[in-house]
Amino acid sequence: MRAQPNGSQLNFRTPSRTAAPAPDLKMAVHGPVVKIHPVVLASIADSYERRNEGASRVIGTLLGTVDKHSVEVTNCFSVPHNESEDEVAVDMEFAKNMYELHKKVSPTEVIIGWYATGFDITEHSVLIHEYYSREAVNPIHLTVDTALQSNKMNIRAYISAQMGVPGKTVGVMFTPLTVKYIYYDTERIGVGLLQRTRDAPNRAKGLTSDLCQVGGAATRVQDMLTTVLAYIEEVLSGKVQADNSVGRFLTDLVSKVPKISAEDFESMLNSNINDLLMVTYLANLTQAQIALNEKLVIL
């Protein structure tokens, strides 16, 4: 009898090991929370695009740090492998080598698991998972559906667990874990810029300069305000039910603008503007000075 990995059933194939993804339940899962940085996902997508001819999926190692209740994935690299109907070959030497090189740059990152593109967990995944359990304590398996089977890029993480009757048929079950996305501050800004890229017609965008950026940010805030105002209009005209929590947020928002007396604000504003203007003047003066110096020397 053949095993069919299926989203909602568990099938065994005795006596050898088999793999099956656990049903996709929305309840709490046992195991660490997986926090992924966007750079890892971008790397995976990029290595999928560069895969060899004929390979249907790509695998690679995940690097990161392990915490008591969470695992943070901060880096990854792809590993060449060959997959056919009944066997799979992974270049272990390469993986070890790459890990050594990466360790030189960031000594705190350890192997915490591996990733694969594609929707299903196949039997080969078990073998690869076994290899990785030799490298890491409790490896995480990450799947990214780059073929967009269900019109979404399903990013799922699994951890393996033993199942079956002890002593008799033992199998491995992959239990899903909660996936969260975590950003550094600067990363968030980088991702923000990339997200704006996707709106441009030829997917390319230049980097804007100083005052334009402030203008851009101001327009974004303005857009948000218009959305909020539209919502308020609808509530007032009775189209939408008023929500108390939203109302509280709104009062918060309005009271955030500080109430300062007009003269105080004037003086604060003027002193700040004076500072900035003085610094601009000094900067211009310095630039003129060095330009002059340059010309005099060349004379």
Next chain:
Amino acid sequence: MASRATLDSPVKQIQIEGLVVLKMIKHYQEEGQGTEVVQGVLLGLVVEDRLEITNCFPFPQHTEDDADFDEVQYQMEMMRSLRHVNIDHLHVGWYQSTYYGSFVSRALLDSQFSYQHAIEESVVLIYDPIKTAQGSLSLKAYRLTPKLMEICKEKDFSAEGLKKAMIGFEHMFEEVPIVIKNSHLINVLMWELEEKSTVADKHELLNLSSSNHLEKSLQLLMDRVDDMSQDIVKYNTYSRNLSKQQQQKHQYTQRRQQENAQRQTRGEPPLPEEDISKMFKPPQPPPRMDTLLIAGQINNYCQNVKEFTSQNLGKLFLAEALQGHNS
């Protein structure tokens, strides 16, 4: 210090993939602290007049107990491994993080020169993490101008050499415009992330406080200006010494001639003409390269400060408008 890319340079635009940006940000975030710089290598290829950067990898930092670490070997191994997974392994440049914009240094010049000498289209990407943390990605690409390349090749850093080439601090580096381009799959990823992640946009860009950043920038600027003035004093003393020496030489030759004339009248053999240059050794002219670098750095600082102040002025007027409506 940077002029727009000239028509005769081989690279007119840089196209970076989002992946490279994210990797650079992550590298600095994890490995860089304070004033340390982090560096890495850029990989990609050249398409017509564009330089496409498709991947990058970081360089480990120099530590003291690193005697047996071979940089070249690390690089070779990394590139070989990346070639196995079909990543472009052509070396096209390098990146460096900077602290408040201070990157114009001898080290950078030397590195970029060796890169540009070996690979014509290479660039150095300067990533400013502090400016990025303030709200918008600050990434600039620089190349050495052909004039500067000539000078570096001949290693002629004296004043005459620089005068001949007519190099001012504005002609040292040229800035190349950057464009960020993503593949469709990465775009899909971006849409996914926007849906799934709950991190709100924090709007650091509209932050009003400026004094901290201004203070630090001005501090660095003052240090540089001090360096510059020291350099100028050195140059002044040199030129004064030189002119004094000229005078002395002149006096000496005159006295010699007088003596010789006297001797002739007296009928004695004239004194031999001694080699004047051996007696008066000309003073060593100070190297002008450092001055040029300092001037370039000062220019960069001033430019950054001006950008910052213009942004803040805009923000202040925004705040005023908001307050005006309130009262």
